[in-house]
Amino acid sequence: MIRYICRRVLLIIPVLLGAVIIVFTINYFSTANPAMIKLGLSASDPAKLAAMEAQMGLDQPYFVQLGRYLLGLLRGDLGQSYVYDKTVAELIASRIPNTLRMSIGAILLSIIAGIPLGLLAALRQNTAVDYATTTFAVLMNAMPGFLVAVLLMIIFAVHLKWFPVSGVDSWKSFVLPVIASGIGPITQNARMTRSSVLEVIRQDYVRTARSKGIEENKVIARHILKNALIPIITLIGSSLGTCLAGAILVEMIFNIPGMGMLINSSIMSQDYITVQSCVLVCAAVVTIMNLLTDLAYAAVDPQIRAQYAAGAKKRKPHPGAAVP
Amino acid sequence: MDNTAKNNKGAVPAKLKKRSNMGEIWHRLCTNPVAVVCMAYLTLLILAIVFADFIAPYDYKAANLKARFQTPSLAHIMGTDDFGRDLFSRLLFGGRTSLLVAVIAVAIGIGAGMVVGAACGYFGMLVDNLLMRLMDIIMAIPGMLLAICVSVSLGPGVVNTALAIALGTIPMIARQLRSSTLLIRNQEYIEASRQFGAGSARIILTHVIPNTLAPIIVQASLYIGGSIMAIAGLSFLGLGVKPPTPEWGNILNNGLDYIYEASTRWHVILFPALIIVVTMLAFNLLGDNLRDAMDPRMRK
Amino acid sequence: MNLLEIKDLTIRFDTEAGSVHAVNGVSLSIEQGETLGLVGETGAGKTTTALGILRLIPDPGKIVGGSILYKGEDILAKSEKEVLDIRGNEISMIFQDPMTALNPVMTVGAQVLEVIEQHERCTPEEARRKTVSILGKVGIREERVDDYPHQFSGGMKQRVVIAIALACNPKLLLADEPTTALDVTIQAQVMHMINELKKEFSTSMLLITHDLGIVAASCDKVAIMYAGAIVECGTLEDIFDHGAHPYTLGLFGSLPRLDVKVDRLTPIDGLMPDPMDLPQGCAFHPRCPRATDVCRAENPGAAELSPGHQVRCHLASTHPGP
Numbered sequence: 051m052i053r054y055i056c057r058r059v060l061l062i063i064p065v066l067l068g069a070v071i072i073v074f075t076i077n078y079f080s081t082a083n084p085a086m087i088k089l090g091l092s093a094s095d096p097a098k099l100a101a102m103e104a105q106m107g108l109d110q111p112y113f114v115q116l117g118r119y120l121l122g123l124l125r126g127d128l129g130q131s132y133v134y135d136k137t138v139a140e141l142i143a144s145r146i147p148n149t150l151r152m153s154i155g156a157i158l159l160s161i162i163a164g165i166p167l168g169l170l171a172a173l174r175q176n177t178a179v180d181y182a183t184t185t186f187a188v189l190m191n192a193m194p195g196f197l198v199a200v201l202l203m204i205i206f207a208v209h210l211k212w213f214p215v216s217g218v219d220s221w222k223s224f225v226l227p228v229i230a231s232g233i234g235p236i237t238q239n240a241r242m243t244r245s246s247v248l249e250v251i252r253q254d255y256v257r258t259a260r261s262k263g264i265e266e267n268k269v270i271a272r273h274i275l276k277n278a279l280i281p282i283i284t285l286i287g288s289s290l291g292t293c294l295a296g297a298i299l300v301e302m303i304f305n306i307p308g309m310g311m312l313i314n315s316s317i318m319s320q321d322y323i324t325v326q327s328c329v330l331v332c333a334a335v336v337t338i339m340n341l342l343t344d345l346a347y348a349a350v351d352p353q354i355r356a357q358y359a360a361g362a363k364k365r366k367p368h369p370g371a372a373v374p
Numbered sequence: 375m376d377n378t379a380k381n382n383k384g385a386v387p388a389k390l391k392k393r394s395n396m397g398e399i400w401h402r403l404c405t406n407p408v409a410v411v412c413m414a415y416l417t418l419l420i421l422a423i424v425f426a427d428f429i430a431p432y433d434y435k436a437a438n439l440k441a442r443f444q445t446p447s448l449a450h451i452m453g454t455d456d457f458g459r460d461l462f463s464r465l466l467f468g469g470r471t472s473l474l475v476a477v478i479a480v481a482i483g484i485g486a487g488m489v490v491g492a493a494c495g496y497f498g499m500l501v502d503n504l505l506m507r508l509m510d511i512i513m514a515i516p517g518m519l520l521a522i523c524v525s526v527s528l529g530p531g532v533v534n535t536a537l538a539i540a541l542g543t544i545p546m547i548a549r550q551l552r553s554s555t556l557l558i559r560n561q562e563y564i565e566a567s568r569q570f571g572a573g574s575a576r577i578i579l580t581h582v583i584p585n586t587l588a589p590i591i592v593q594a595s596l597y598i599g600g601s602i603m604a605i606a607g608l609s610f611l612g613l614g615v616k617p618p619t620p621e622w623g624n625i626l627n628n629g630l631d632y633i634y635e636a637s638t639r640w641h642v643i644l645f646p647a648l649i650i651v652v653t654m655l656a657f658n659l660l661g662d663n664l665r666d667a668m669d670p671r672m673r674k
Numbered sequence: 675m676n677l678l679e680i681k682d683l684t685i686r687f688d689t690e691a692g693s694v695h696a697v698n699g700v701s702l703s704i705e706q707g708e709t710l711g712l713v714g715e716t717g718a719g720k721t722t723t724a725l726g727i728l729r730l731i732p733d734p735g736k737i738v739g740g741s742i743l744y745k746g747e748d749i750l751a752k753s754e755k756e757v758l759d760i761r762g763n764e765i766s767m768i769f770q771d772p773m774t775a776l777n778p779v780m781t782v783g784a785q786v787l788e789v790i791e792q793h794e795r796c797t798p799e800e801a802r803r804k805t806v807s808i809l810g811k812v813g814i815r816e817e818r819v820d821d822y823p824h825q826f827s828g829g830m831k832q833r834v835v836i837a838i839a840l841a842c843n844p845k846l847l848l849a850d851e852p853t854t855a856l857d858v859t860i861q862a863q864v865m866h867m868i869n870e871l872k873k874e875f876s877t878s879m880l881l882i883t884h885d886l887g888i889v890a891a892s893c894d895k896v897a898i899m900y901a902g903a904i905v906e907c908g909t910l911e912d913i914f915d916h917g918a919h920p921y922t923l924g925l926f927g928s929l930p931r932l933d934v935k936v937d938r939l940t941p942i943d944g945l946m947p948d949p950m951d952l953p954q955g956c957a958f959h960p961r962c963p964r965a966t967d968v969c970r971a972e973n974p975g976a977a978e979l980s981p982g983h984q985v986r987c988h989l990a991s992t993h994p995g996p
Contacts, residue, residue, distance in 0.1 A: 252732075253774060254769060254771060254774035254775045255774060255775055255776055255777040255778070257725075257730065257732075257769070257775075258769060258775045258776065258777070258785075258835070258838070259777065259788075260730055260761070261728055261730060261761055261762060261766060261767045261769075262761065262762035262766075262788060262789045262792060262838065263757075263758045263759060263760065263761030263762035263763055263789070263792055263793065264758070264762075264788060264789075264792045265758065272777075272780070272788070273777050273780075276777075276779050276780075277777065277778065277779055280779075350779070351778075351779065352778070352779060352822040352824070353778060353822070353824050
């Protein structure tokens with residue numbers, strides 16, 4: 051098991067490195083000239099511009115620039131903002147707590163709302179509850195998160211005045227944003243749980259469990275849910291990306307100073323180095339989360355645990371795993 | 375017990391029969407009310423967008439500051455926006471942009487994905503390993519953030535926005551095509567055609583791609599829905615296709631500036647939002663139903 | 675008094691495509707300590723009958739008629755809670771496929787422990803001790819109690835399934851083809867073990883199988899099932915030596931024999947009828963070599979050839995078996 055954990059941790063290094071290179075390269079081919087942005091109006095002077103370009107190292111070849119950037123990253127240096135007199139790391143550090151709060155809230159919500167909903171729909175298959183859940187899921191799947199945010203805001207903040215319209219004054223400020231950025235993952239979890247439970251419910255071992263004379267709620271908790279949740283763990287891991295991306299748009303509606311607002315204002319002020327770094331930080335968070343998911347997966351499913359303990363490489367699909 | 379035995383009978387030859395079953399799939403789609411409604415809506419939408427020049431009652435660019443924020447009436451069936459422009463006309467032309475970007479994005483995504491996937495299957499080993507790791511890395515970056523990054527770098531515009539959105543879909547298509555290639559490569563008829571001297575390239579072109587096309591078409595429907603959402607998201611961030619070129623996302627975004635006056639100016643939010651949601655719903659449901667119609671397990 | 679007496683049990687699956695008549699008026703009885711073999715082709719409704727006894731028919735199946743008297747009380751009339759006390763405790767079931775019958779994310783010990791905790795009042799230590807002891811009886815050593823099912827072979831898994839079934843000393847064991855999924859060498863071992871344990875606990879058993887060899891070795895009585903109905907039942911001797919129903923005779927005709935030299939086995943022509951569309955009259959008539967017009971028109975009632983030997987065939991009384 052420890053060997054497995056070590057291997058998985060080591061494996062994310064090339065992924066992170068790759069992500070940095072890709073994002074850096076995309077930015078390298080940008081049509082915008084950072085030196086020009088940094089100088090603002092005085093960029094019209096070619097001498098000043100050339101001096102700034104040299105100072106920022108823009109006159110160096112691609113690989114030198116990339117190397118410098120990577121070396122900087124190793125020291126935790128994400129670069130200097132083009133616009134503010136601050137390092138990008140400072141900017142992000144001041145904004146990331148709000149975004150993480152929202153994303154983690156959204157993930158928790160997607161678990162405590164999505165899984166029971168899907169379970170209920172599966173256990174009451176082809177009843178009104180099932181149809182309502184499925185319809186809700188299909189509908190919400192077609193709604194961009196920021197639109198849900200707008201709807202929630204108009205109804206609960208502007209009209210009913212239950213929650214503040216914007217800002218981060220108290221926990222109340224986070225209620226609507228968390229719901230809005232969690233709505234996608236909630237419906238995904240509900241759909242996945244439903245199909246996974248329906249798959250597991252047909253398995254022979256559930257019949258064995260029933261033949262033991264144990265109560266239905268024990269059959270559900272011990273035998274159905276425990277197996278059905280295995281594929282859902284993967285989904286929860288990958289939903290962090292969705293939550294983060296959703297949170298970025300939702301923040302702007304509720305005026306929450308997080309990564310989303312930072313990305314947006316950086317786009318507006320052409321502070322592209324900050325945009326690039328935000329994307330990288332999010333990618334890193336998602337990658338680490340996926341790693342944790344994989345480890346959780348191994349902890350829950352004894353078959354996978356055993357395979358890794360034995361040093362086997364291949365992951366066998368779990369019998370309860372369903373295709374969404 | 376009795377039931378499962380019966381259902382299993384029809385399940386075996388799905389992969390190979392797929393093409394000859396096109397007629398049957400189409401038939402099943404036509405008898406499914408949800409799919410029919412989706413197809414009817416999308417056909418109508420596409421016709422309206424293609425013939426927008428003839429249908430649009432007003433010039434979508436013509437501002438009329440005397441007629442700002444008019445609620446829907448006979449003259450302006452969806453009302454007017456903050457410049458007094460006819461919202462219905464703008465949405466028609468905006469749909470042209472939105473769908474165009476979405477279609478280009480999906481075409482790029484599928485095209486590049488197929489090339490990568492086929493290359494993995496064709497060259498094998500080293501190339502396969504390198505390309506697949508690259509795909510893994512791209513997938514590690516959330517799609518929306520990647521699109522933001524590319525869009526920032528390339529600047530606004532139809533093709534650039536399409537590229538930004540397409541990049542995230544390439545790995546998924548590539549993976550699918552690669553696994554199909556590996557699956558098909560080991561089948562006996564491939565063995566047979568190899569015996570007759572067919573090379574890998576020929577096998578990929580004549581066997582692999584035709585066999586994977588059908589599921590990829592299904593994916594395309596789902597990806598178009600997703601792309602429309604992504605375009606709207608980019609517009610919302612001030613990226614993507616910029617005004618004055620009308621596009622559903624920027625029309626909606628423009629409307630959202632008036633969110634606090636929603637009680638009197640609701641139409642500038644409602645109609646763009648509605649058309650985005652309904653169109654996405656149509657593409658998603660059509661994709662879902664197409665997949666079900668193609669699923670051999672659903673056959674009786 | 676019979677331990678179990680099933681009368682006219684009828685089970686139907688109402689699907690969108692139509693009604694599946696899985697079990698049509700099955701009657702059978704089992705005495706204390708007795709083993710009844712339920713024999714028939716796949717799809718004859720044997721498993722459904724057994725699941726019916728435990729009221730575990732999967733959706734959309736329903737028991738639409740008949741009664742199941744266990745110790746003189748109708749199981750079908752009991753509340754869900756009363757049935758829970760019977761399942762796994764008084765009546766338990768061994769399932770056909772050991773590969774899928776165990777929960778992959780629970781240790782085998784926990785799966786046995788679960789039944790004991792449910793039905794017996796005892797401390798956790800006692801339950802654990804009982805678990806180890808019953809697993810020991812089926813030949814699973816103590817150090818393997820906390821292993822997961824995927825760490826066991828098929829035969830070992832079936833031993834666990836048997837341990838689960840026997841954990842609470844049931845009065846009646848429903849064994850659904852307990853050896854079909856196992857290797858031939860393991861089959862004999864497992865069957866031997868079941869018989870030994872059955873003797874030890876003086877349990878009655880309903881043994882579902884299509885293996886006539888196992889029937890001959892383990893059963894006291896035999897019931898032959900075809901298309902959801904018992905076509906013939908009687909003692910082992912009645913069926914094996916004086917079989918009267920053409921289907922019974924057909925089953926034996928398709929068996930290789932050591933004592934008689936035959937050039938060719940004679941299989942029964944045709945297939946089981948679709949339970950969604952049973953033929954008029956006797957369900958067996960389309961495959962019966964001796965079918966007459968009466969067979970095509972009327973479903974035969976049960977006729978008693980000798981005490982306890984019943985047959986449902988128009989021809990049985992006029993053309994007794996060889």
